[in-house]
Amino acid sequence: MKEIILTTFDWVPEVPRGYVRDIRASWAMEEAGLAYRIEGVPFKNRNKEHLENQPFGQVPWLKDGEFTIFESGAMLLHIAERSENLIPNEPIGRSQVIQWLFAALNSIEMASVPWSLFKFSNDNEETPGRENLNNFLESRLQRMESVLAEREWLVNDFSIADIAMSDVLRLVDRFGELSDYPACKDYVERATARPAFKKAYADQLAHFAMADRFNQ
Amino acid sequence: MKEIILTTFDWVPEVPRGYVRDIRASWAMEEAGLAYRIEGVPFKNRNKEHLENQPFGQVPWLKDGEFTIFESGAMLLHIAERSENLIPNEPIGRSQVIQWLFAALNSIEMASVPWSLFKFSNDNEETPGRENLNNFLESRLQRMESVLAEREWLVNDFSIADIAMSDVLRLVDRFGELSDYPACKDYVERATARPAFKKAYADQLAHFAMADRFNQ
Numbered sequence: 544m545k546e547i548i549l550t551t552f553d554w555v556p557e558v559p560r561g562y563v564r565d566i567r568a569s570w571a572m573e574e575a576g577l578a579y580r581i582e583g584v585p586f587k588n589r590n591k592e593h594l595e596n597q598p599f600g601q602v603p604w605l606k607d608g609e610f611t612i613f614e615s616g617a618m619l620l621h622i623a624e625r626s627e628n629l630i631p632n633e634p635i636g637r638s639q640v641i642q643w644l645f646a647a648l649n650s651i652e653m654a655s656v657p658w659s660l661f662k663f664s665n666d667n668e669e670t671p672g673r674e675n676l677n678n679f680l681e682s683r684l685q686r687m688e689s690v691l692a693e694r695e696w697l698v699n700d701f702s703i704a705d706i707a708m709s710d711v712l713r714l715v716d717r718f719g720e721l722s723d724y725p726a727c728k729d730y731v732e733r734a735t736a737r738p739a740f741k742k743a744y745a746d747q748l749a750h751f752a753m754a755d756r757f758n759q
Numbered sequence: 760m761k762e763i764i765l766t767t768f769d770w771v772p773e774v775p776r777g778y779v780r781d782i783r784a785s786w787a788m789e790e791a792g793l794a795y796r797i798e799g800v801p802f803k804n805r806n807k808e809h810l811e812n813q814p815f816g817q818v819p820w821l822k823d824g825e826f827t828i829f830e831s832g833a834m835l836l837h838i839a840e841r842s843e844n845l846i847p848n849e850p851i852g853r854s855q856v857i858q859w860l861f862a863a864l865n866s867i868e869m870a871s872v873p874w875s876l877f878k879f880s881n882d883n884e885e886t887p888g889r890e891n892l893n894n895f896l897e898s899r900l901q902r903m904e905s906v907l908a909e910r911e912w913l914v915n916d917f918s919i920a921d922i923a924m925s926d927v928l929r930l931v932d933r934f935g936e937l938s939d940y941p942a943c944k945d946y947v948e949r950a951t952a953r954p955a956f957k958k959a960y961a962d963q964l965a966h967f968a969m970a971d972r973f974n975q
Contacts, residue, residue, distance in 0.1 A: 599866055599902050610854055616865055617858035638826055638837065645830035648865040650815055657873035660895065661888030668886040672877030679876060686815050 545608040546580060547572065551747075552602050553583030554754035558663070562714060565603035566743050567615040568622065570706050573739035575626030581750060616648050619703040629703045636698055643697040643704035651687065652711045654680040662718050684715070684724050691726040695733070709734030761824040762796060763788065767963075768818050769799030770970035774879070778930060781819035782959050783831040784838065786922050789955035791842030797966060832864050835919040845919045852914055859913040859920035867903065868927040870896040878934050900931070900940050907942040911949070925950030 549572070551565035565581070572579050584593050589600040596604045597613040604613040605621065612618050620641070623630035630640045658680045661673065687708075690697075697704045712731050715721055721728040734740060765788070767781035781797070788795050800809050805816040812820045813829040820829040821837065828834050836857070839846035846856045874896045877889065903924075906913075913920045928947050931937055937944040950956060 594902075594905075598862075598906050599899060601866075609851055612854060612858050614858045614861035614865060616861035617854070620857060621854065635825055638828060638833070641836060642828050642830045642833035645832035645864065646814075648861065649830060649832055649868065650817075652865065653869045653872055656869055657892055657895070660891040661886075664887040664891055666886045666888030668884060668888075670877075670882045670884040670886065670889075671880040672882030672884075673886075673888070675876040675880055676873055679873070683815060686810075689810075690814050 547577060548580050548582055548606040550582045550584055550596065550602060550604050550606070551750070552586040554586050555751055560751050561744060561748055562717070563602065563747060564615045564710075566740075566747050567706055567710055568603055568605055568618045569743040569746060570710075570740050571619055571622040571626075571629060571703055573742050574701075574706075574737070575622055575629055577622065577625060581746070583750070583754070616644055616707065619644060619707060623703045628700075629706075631699070631702070639698040640702045640704045643702075644707050647704065647707035647711050651683050651708065654683050655711055655715050659714055659718070680715070680720075684721075684727060687712070688724045688726050691730045701734075701737075705734055763793060764796050764798055764822040766798045766800055766812065766818060766820050766822070767966070768802040770802050771967055776967050777960060777964055778933070779818065779963060780831045780926075782956075782963050783922055783926055784819055784821055784834045785959040785962060786926075786956050787835050787838040787842075787845060787919055789958050790917075790922075790953070791838055791845055793838065793841060797962070799966070799970070832860055832923065835860060835923060839919045844916075845922075847915070847918075855914040856918045856920045859918075860923050863920060863923035863927050867899050867924065870899050871927055871931050875930055875934070896931070900937075900943060903928070904940045904942050907946045917950075917953070921950055 549565055549568050551563055555563060569579070569581070584602065594600055596611060599613075601613075603615070603618070604611060605618045607621065607625075610621065612621055619629075623640075631637050654676070658676055661667075661676070666673075696702065697708060709731050712721065712727055713735065716728060716731050721731065735744070765781055765784050767779055771779060785795070785797070800818065810816060812827060815829075817829075819831070819834070820827060821834045823837065823841075826837065828837055835845075839856075847853050870892070874892055877883075877892070882889075912918065913924060925947050928937065928943055929951065932944060932947050937947065951960070
C-alpha cells in the first residue's frame with residue numbers, strides 16, 4: 544500500500560496554530576485508521592512547486608498514490624471513500640453527508656471566515672456592509688442551532704460532514720460567539736472530544752512547536 | 760423515469776435576478792440533457808416545509824426520486840453522476856473536478872460573496888477588516904488568473920467545476936471587478952456563451968418576470 548502524505552506549512556505564527564486546515568484531513572484519517580505522514584513546505588517562501596500542488600499558495604494538500612488533492616472538502620470526500628466509517632454506503636445517506644459537507648464549507652464558512660477577518664483585525668466599525676456580514680453569519684448560526692438542537696450528528700452517525708461543520712464552528716467559538724447558540728457549542732464540544740480530533744490537534748501543535756525549536 | 764423538480768423562489772427583487780443559484784443546477788441539467796421542472800416557493804413567507812427542504816431558508820433544492828438535495832455543490836455532483844458529459848469517469852480526472860468544484864465554492868466564493876455584501880450596500884469605508892477582505896478576494900483572483908491563462912476549462916473538458924467557478928466569477932464581473940483579470944473575464948464569457956447557460960439564464964428571467972405579472 545502506498546504511503547499517504549499530508550502536506551502543511553513547516554511553520555506558522557501562533558494565531559493559526561490548532562486551526563490550520565490540515566487538521567480536517569488528519570482528523571478524518573485518524574477516524575478512519577489510515578496511516579499517513581506529515582510533510583512541511585516553507586510558510587515564508589511559497590515557490591512554484593507549492594503553487595503546482597495548491598494553486599492558491601495555501602495548505603494542505605494530500606498525496607495518495609496517483610492522487611494529489613487540494614481543498615479540504617475534496618480531501619475529506621477522498622478519505623471517506625477509503626474508509627468504512629465516515630460516509631454511509633447507501634445512496635441517500637451518502638448524498639445527505641455530501642450536502643452537509645458543502646453546507647459547512649459554502650453556507651457557514653462562507654460567512655464565518657470573512658467575519659473572522661474583521662475579528663482578527665479588531666475591526667469594530669459598524670458600517671452597512673459589516674452589518675450585512677454580521678447578519679449573514681447570525682442568520683446561519685440561528686438555523687444551525689435549530690438543526691443541531693435535534694440531532695447528535697448531522698446525518699445519523701458521525702461523518703466527514705461533522706468534521707467539516709464542527710471545525711468551521713470551532714473558529715466562531717474561538718471568539719466566544721457561540722455563547723448564544725448552546726446546541727452549536729455542545730456539538731463542537733462533542734466533536735472535539737473524540738480521540739481522533741485530540742490526536743490530530745495535539746499533532747498539529749507539536750509539528751509547529753518543533754519548527755520553533757529549529758528556528759531558534 | 761421519475762421527474763426531476765428544481766425548486767426556487769416564486770419571486771425575487773430585481774437585483775438577484777439572473778444570479779439566483781437555481782441557475783447552477785438548471786445549467787447543469789441543460790448540459791446533461793436531463794428533463795426537469797421548475798417549482799416556486801414563497802419568497803416572502805418561508806414556512807416550515809421550506810426549512811425542512813432547505814434548512815437555511817434559501818433556494819434552490821432538487822428532488823430526484825428519493826433524493827432531496829440542497830447546496831448547489833451537492834446538486835451539481837448529483838447531476839454529474841446522472842450525466843455522461845459533466846465529470847470524467849476515470850478516477851484522477853474525477854477527483855480533480857471535485858477539488859475544483861470545492862475550490863469554486865470554498866476558496867473563491869467564500870471571498871466574493873461577503874465582498875459583494877459590501878458592494879451591494881455601497882459601503883466603501885476602508886477599515887482594516889475591509890482591507891483584509893479585499894486582499895482576500897484579490898489574492899484569489901490573481902491566482903485564478905494564472906490558472907485560467909493556461910487552460911480553456913479547469914479540468915480538460917467542460918465540467919460541473921466550470922459551472923460553479925464561472926457562476927462564482929460572474930458575480931465579481933457584475934461589479935466590473937474582473938477588468939484587471941482578462942483570463943478570468945474571458946473564461947466567464949466562454950462559459951456563459953454556451954447554449955445551456957443561455958437557456959437556463961433566459962428561463963430564470965422569464966420565471967421571475969411571470970411572477971411580476973401575477974403580482975400586479
